[in-house]
Amino acid sequence: MDVYRHIALSVAIWLPIAFGVLILLGGRRYPRLVRPLSAVGAGGTFLVTVPLWGLFRAGSYAMQFRESAPWIPAFHINYALGVDGISMPLVLLTSMIGVIVVIAAGPAVKERVAEYFAAFLIMEGLMIGVFSALDAMLFYVFWEAMLIPMFLIIGIWGGPNRVYATIKFFLYTFLGSVLMLVALLYLYYRAGESFRIAAYYHLPLGLTPQILIFLAFLIAFAVKIPMWPVHTWLPDAHVEAPTGGSVVLAAIMLKMGAYGFVRFSLPIVPMASHELSGLMITLSLIAVVYIGLVALMQDDMKKLIAYSSIAHMGFVTLGIFLFRRIAMDGALVQMISHGFVSAALFLCVGVLYDRLHSRAIHDYGGVANRMPIFAAFMMLFAMANAGLPGTSGFVGEFLVILGAFKVDVWYAVLAATTLISGAAYTLWMYKRVIFGPVTKPAVAGLSDVTGRELSFLAILGAAVLILGVWPAPLLHVMSASVHHLLWRPGVRLAGATP
């Protein structure tokens, strides 16, 4: 076990990347090996990450499973990895979604199969790297490197308008992150030439530099989350991306922005975070209320779920910047929950799209008559998206709303409108797609889910229910890290210690 502690994260990062490169190189010559190899790569990574949960010492906020080696000594850049209670669940989420994406890439992927799996495996490794990097520059390298596979995934396997969408996606996110690079370089010199993220936590920075750094980080993270008003790339990217791309985008990449706030903005520039929390809360509430209304008007199912993702991520940022213990817990649970729910909904749309090659709501109707099992699963995920008690979607939203009550009743009232709008857009879509008589001839010919589809829907369904009914283990794992985040010695983000 001791060896495991010292190599687990590296293996989780490099195993999928190695399999990805292998598939890229050999996939053309041996096309029949592509799927088994990717299954082994993704499954192996998942198995490597599972013991993280068991071996994690939940009472400690310290980084665990640490590794460190000098990488670029000239700039004091280290290959330093480690996870705490906040990042460990995200690593697990990533490896789990990795498996699901590999299962979900069914016969619909016909072109350039090897490259498809390779891109996803490489991206999985990079995403785990983002969540476990303890060195700011290593973090940045993983963060940026992810753009390359995603650019190709949307551009090669996407829909008709894919080129526009993928270039927009790339330039938006690249623009966001380069300013973060300058901020990191500034911190590097302030911290006496160190890229250790933890070294930035104790810097005595004045308010003006704090605010500038906060804004530089904000642009990087807000684009990734995405927050209103820099969200416009997301619907385009989602609509054009293949199902697997949408799943990874919604389930994991969006979480990176929120993770960035928790790992960088809050601890490094606490004064600026406080100073600008009003702005952040306003932007979050606009996302929750306004984007919720926008989602209502969509006819494209993927676009609808994309907008609902923005609204749900608004809850995450709201929870983070309320600076209340309960709201922070809620935001972090919401991150994991949204990972399951949005992935499941995009997969549901993928299941329908594979059959009818349409994402338009008006092309469907009465699907329940032909696909009862599918309808049942989609019902579960729709309910979770709407925040029904008993599903994971409820826990996060409820905790955030509770936290908002403690700060300002109006925040809570505005945030709670999501319970109405979320239910409205999700269930209205569900009603129009699934219920009613079968009026379209194409729908009449639908067949119910295959075993493959059933397997990933069942895994995600179980996850949604377990997290919804019993979130305590997750809260327990995060507890010490969240406490340390809010009440670090010397910096009290959330007022007096409880």
Next chain:
Amino acid sequence: MHIRPVLPEIIVFTMACVILLADLFWKRRFKGLMYAATQGTLAAAAVAAYAARNETPRVILHGMMAADYLSVILQIAIFAMTAIVLAYSRTYMTERGVFRSEYFALALTGVAGMCVMVSAAHFLSLYLGLELMSLSLYALIAMQRDSVPATEAAMKYFILGALSSGLLLYGLSMLYGATGSLEIGKVAAALAALPRQDLVATLGLVFVLSGLAFKLGVVPFHMWVPDVYEGAPTGVTLYVSAAPKIAAFALFLRLLVEGLHGLSGAWQEMLVLLSFLSMAIGNVVAIAQVNIKRMLAYSAIAHMGFLLLGLLSARVSGYADALFYALVYALMTLGAFGVIILLSRKGFEAERLDDLRGLYNRSPWYAWVMLLFMFSMAGIPPTIGFYAKLAVIQAAVSAGFYGLAVAAVLFSVIGAFYYLRAVKLMFFDAPVDAMPLRPGRDLRWVLSLNGLAMVLATPWVGALIGICRAAVRGFP
């Protein structure tokens, strides 16, 4: 006499003459032998340079040449780049009937000139090396006599090059007037004794910097770059785009940093302007190009702007960063032009961006290789281009140029667009040209290695920067 440090120059120059003479006697035979002899010369010169790596830094040959680690590193880089150029252009130049001894001889004299440039310790030897390189370049560009664009490009380059050499000489003469010496070390010492804002010396600096900026191709002295890149045969563009940039960069180090360090405040301000304008104009204008060689020319201008970020920090670590950037850039640009050569064939010049269309369907491997070059030029990790950008931007931040650093990263976003467009053409579009690619063996292997180096160098970035740091150790 201390011959050992100048042994590489002697080897290269002697072999250039030998190859030229041998061709007179054995007309049109042993063409493969000439190629092998040239590559062998470069290898031998690299070994000779490497053997001199441990010499104590000093000035030799009556103050003419500097023997230090910097010139060793730069010379080896120049030999390696030229060897790659010859390997890439072999099929291309053969098909166009110019893979002849003149080509090898001119390439070698150019290399000799660059070697003198990078280790010059005296205004005269520096100028001699510069002219030797420039004249070889003019002749190389005009080698295809019957090609109108090539002749035009050579003419433009020659006239503008002569003008810039004149500016440089004028500046050097003023410095001589101000300090009374032509030796770089003595000039530096004399400048230190002058009052801070000596008018003659500052005016001399302006002219010297203009001349140098021209050779490096930075705005506003960049007009020749796109025309020469476009007009020259691609095999020669390859040559012009890599090693001469390294040599020109060495002139900045030798003249500005070693010689005119006393005026560093003045040249810092000028370099800020040059760097900003180059990044802005290079990146923005590149977007409008449809000719891929012109696009890469503007990209070169932008990259030279980034390179200056390292220099203008006026810190030793910044010079190392700029040196690292120059070497990385040379490798990237060689690869990108290598892919253009790959796409060309007898009677067909791949010049338009559209010629990249559907490369992924025609040859997935080379599409991936080009993708690595493009993302490396755009500065996206994990490619080596990112670490180079990180190094120079870090240098600018370390010297307190925050605004310029922000401008640099924003321009790199603008620049990312046209590199992405190239990737889009290769990967997302269907091919218009179904001719299979038949790269020669040299091109195939070296290009693949060059491409893989873009990512596989990642774990050794630290060591490479360490070498660059060692090369500029002892600079003021």
